[in-house]
Amino acid sequence: MRFGLLGPVEVWSGSRSLARHARPQQRTLLAALLDDLGRLATPDELIGRIWGESPPPTARRTLHSHISRIRNLLTQEADAGAPRLLFRDGCYLLLAPAEAVDAQVFRRLVQEAGQQEAHERVRLLRDALSLWRGEALSGLPGPWAERRREMYRRQRVRAILDWADSLRDLGQANRSLEALERTVESEPLTEPVTARLVAALYTEGYASDALRSYHAFSRQLADELGTVPGPTLRRLHTAIVQGRPLPELG
Incomplete structure (x- = not known):
C-alpha cells in the first residue's frame, strides 16, 4: 500500500x-x-x-x-x-x-542529495522531484491544509533550485531550462527561481532571452507588489548587460 x-x-x-x-x-x-x-x-x-x-x-x-x-x-x-x-x-x-509515503521519500532523497557530489546530487534531486503529481494536498480545504501546502511548496522550490545549481556546476545548465521555465510560470514572483532561469539562459548563450526573462519579472514585480528585483537578480542583470561572468547566486 x-x-x-x-x-x-x-x-x-x-x-x-x-x-x-x-x-x-x-x-x-x-x-x-x-x-x-x-x-x-x-x-x-x-x-x-x-x-x-x-x-x-x-x-x-x-x-x-x-x-x-x-x-x-x-x-x-x-x-x-x-x-x-x-x-x-x-x-x-x-x-x-x-x-510508502511520497512526501517522506521526497524528504529523504533531498536530505541525501545534500551530502553528495554534484552528479549524484542531480540524480537524487531528479528522483525526488519526479514524485510530485501536482500541487501538494491538492483540493483539500481549510487553513491547516493551506499551511502545509505552502510548506510543501517551499520544499519543492528549494529542491528545484538545488537541482538547477547542481546542473550548472556540472556545465549542464541546458538540462534545467525547461523545468525552470515551467516553475517560473507557476512561481512568477519567486525571485530565486527567475534568477536560476536567467543564469541558465545566459550560461547557455541565450543572453537576449535571459534579459527578456529579467525584464518580464521586473515588470510583474512592479505591477503586483510595487517593488524592484533584489540585489542578486540585479547583479545578474548587470553582468549580462556588460558581458561578464555571472556572480554567485547564493
Whole structure:
C-alpha cells in the first residue's frame, strides 16, 4: 500500500486507487495522519486540522466516522506489513513504512542529495522531484491544509533550485531550462527561481532571452507588489548587460 501527499491525497494498493471516492474531510484526516506518521495525534488536533477554529458540535462523532472509513481503507491490504491506524493513550497513531509515503521519500532523497557530489546530487534531486503529481494536498480545504501546502511548496522550490545549481556546476545548465521555465510560470514572483532561469539562459548563450526573462519579472514585480528585483537578480542583470561572468547566486 502506498500513500500520496504530493498531489491529490491518494492511497494505492498495487495500481488500484482506494481513496478515489473519499470525501474532502476524510482526505484531510488521512493527510493529517500521514503528516504525523509515527507520531500520536489527539482528537482535538485532528478536529482542528479538519474544521479549523470553528468545528461543528458533531465534530467528534464525525471524526470517529472518518476514522472508521480510513481503517476500512487500510484493512484492504492484510499482510503483516500493512499500515495500521491505532488508538493509543487517547490519541490516534498511523503506522506505515516511511517508504510508502511520497512526501517522506521526497524528504529523504533531498536530505541525501545534500551530502553528495554534484552528479549524484542531480540524480537524487531528479528522483525526488519526479514524485510530485501536482500541487501538494491538492483540493483539500481549510487553513491547516493551506499551511502545509505552502510548506510543501517551499520544499519543492528549494529542491528545484538545488537541482538547477547542481546542473550548472556540472556545465549542464541546458538540462534545467525547461523545468525552470515551467516553475517560473507557476512561481512568477519567486525571485530565486527567475534568477536560476536567467543564469541558465545566459550560461547557455541565450543572453537576449535571459534579459527578456529579467525584464518580464521586473515588470510583474512592479505591477503586483510595487517593488524592484533584489540585489542578486540585479547583479545578474548587470553582468549580462556588460558581458561578464555571472556572480554567485547564493
